[in-house]
Amino acid sequence: MQASLFLIPVPLGDTDHRQVLPEYNKDIIRSINHFIVENVRTARRFLKKTAPEIVIDELTFYELNKHTSPEMVADYLLPLSKGLSVGVISEAGCPAVADPGADVVAVAQRKNYPVVPLVGPSSIIMSVMASGFNGQSFAFHGYLPIDAVARTNKIKQIEQRIYSEHETQLFIETPYRNNKLAEELVRTCRPSTKLCIASNITCEDEYIKTKPVKEWAGKIPDLSKKPTIFLIYK
Template sequence: MSVSGKGTLYVVATPIGNLDDLSPRAAAILAGADLIAAEDTRHSGRLLAHIGARVALISLHEHNESSRIARICHELDQGHQVALVSDAGTPLISDPGYRLIRALREGGYRVVPVPGPSALVTALCAAGLPTERFLFEGFLPAKGSARRQRLQALAHQQVTLVCYESPHRIVALLTDIDAVFAERQVVLARELTKTFETFLHGSGAALLAQLEDDPDQQRGEFVVMIAPAEPIDRGDARTVEGDALLSALLSEAVGVKQCAAVVARLLGGRKRDWYERAMALRDSTG
């Protein structure tokens, strides 16, 4: 339940490049707000100038978010309408804001999302990769060792992997992707909705070569998408695992029937099938 008589916080998605992508609803809410909490007030000031609006702005970013909560609650207590915006796209998606929203929800204030552009969705819909399931990682660790470890942990995910990256780290990221994912398909989306919007496709190594040939492709903000891992044939995997276990048991002089019983209990499958595999393994090594 919202606090009766209080103002509303609107979470407003703003353009990621092309200012014409601002929806009429978002423009009306921004123009009619009593206060706008912006990640960068100068950046958001240019957007307000574009729509001909003059609204008070305060900064809200990762370093001051917690301290801004009391100010925004005070504004809402006065019945004022407040808008939350990030530099581009949908607030809270790899941007600050969740601490504020959590505090307002817990306090019973009304929070209204105003949907619109998102670099994540914009890139996915034009990448040509599976989209029924995907895993969004935001920005991967800046340090190389931590970044590679995270990529290795994700390598077997059977979903499209998505992350954001900045221009000064894109080559390092692609180098790690090449090392971890080899020939896996990767799509780079850069400068989305802007004049020089580009989608590049290929393996990590192929994309590194393209960026080396054309340094201009290293500019701008990137959405990086990696194709899903190939499905594992569980039957084949279980067979390999079972053969290894059977071989180990046989090497310890465990009887064939006992081997089959143990592997069937641990891995499933018919005991008779495991018995036949155990016999074959014993005969091949006998």
Template sequence: MPGKLYILPNLLDEELDPAPFLPISVNAAVAKLDGLIAESEKMGRRYLRKFISHDEMAKCPLRVLNEHTSDINELIIPMEKGECWGLISDAGLACIADPGADLVWLAHQKKISVETFVGPSSLIMALQLSGLSGQQFSFHGYLPRDAADLEKKIKELERQPGAKIWIEAPYRSAKMLDQLLKTLQPSTKLCVAVNLTMATQRVVSQTVAHWKGKSFPLGKEPAVFLIQ
């Protein structure tokens, strides 16, 4: 009988306490795992430590799934034999702006049942907090790094309907904001959501015209960008 793949939520910052952000069903699911697939062994262990004892952890094998993983077929074998494995990414929800989708697709082809659990997604929290359209929206991952390509992409997104959402490496957050204020039209709505779920969380959502009169110190912090 085929096993199960549990897509488990992680926190948006590993220092956080899970209780305000994860429902108790996650604890029960982690306690049932025969193994865990994570972006790295270190992050996998840190995750398990939040839910189970050191002894239980020693019995829970870890496998790695990240951009260097060449063969996901091997990861699915224990589930084909009836085991129940978990899948997490380093932060937030696996398969959403993070690895995991290929493994889930393979699980469907192998008739392995896939379940997911409620947890924090920085994209979705940012969209809710932005006041931009949740009736029509699109997520674009990372935008191009080359300055000319980036400017072109920002203008292209600005013309599309609905809310457009993307992320950036924390050390480039300030540069992205500068570029947006230079490129966007004054009437375009711009939201920047920084350090979501952390004590330092801040969200500003204004037209570009209003943004220009505003000081918004932005360090090397994880940010979600939204325009409409």
């Protein structure tokens, strides 16, 4: 197998990996000794749970976060120059999507190293699938502004896009602020605008529901501490 940068998805919560990851991923994991990860502790736990026969102490981990410099990222990829594959593991879902792993992929592409994305759960794609909204054209905005005025203006701006461009709009929030954002969406968006709340996707308490904003008033479930994606469409 050609030495490559493998982008390794992980479950979105405590879901059994066998429900969301193909067996092929396990074969790839067994063949890699160098991993670029967001958090070493959780990455070690994921690898041990996915392939118990792995000897964790024989692996090399490189931590990736917002403080990691481009020079450090380039160093993390040095095993590829020696014919050794490298794996990228994020905290949840697919690496390099709303994730610092994108910086690693960009460096690998510039250096002409093969980049191989593996199949796994993506809350962004799965929420679009389950929303009933336009899956031909959609935009993911990540986190909305923290400032209240800026956030309200952003909501109005992206809501306009669903009417002018027929484009589904997606965004997320820090879990402990989910309830506040949901309430603000109800206050700010047009009553007829449809809102989909997709929470804890693939987990035991998965919740995905779409209805007009006016029907969410006073009926928003408790979303605190639950990874949630919000989608709006006409």
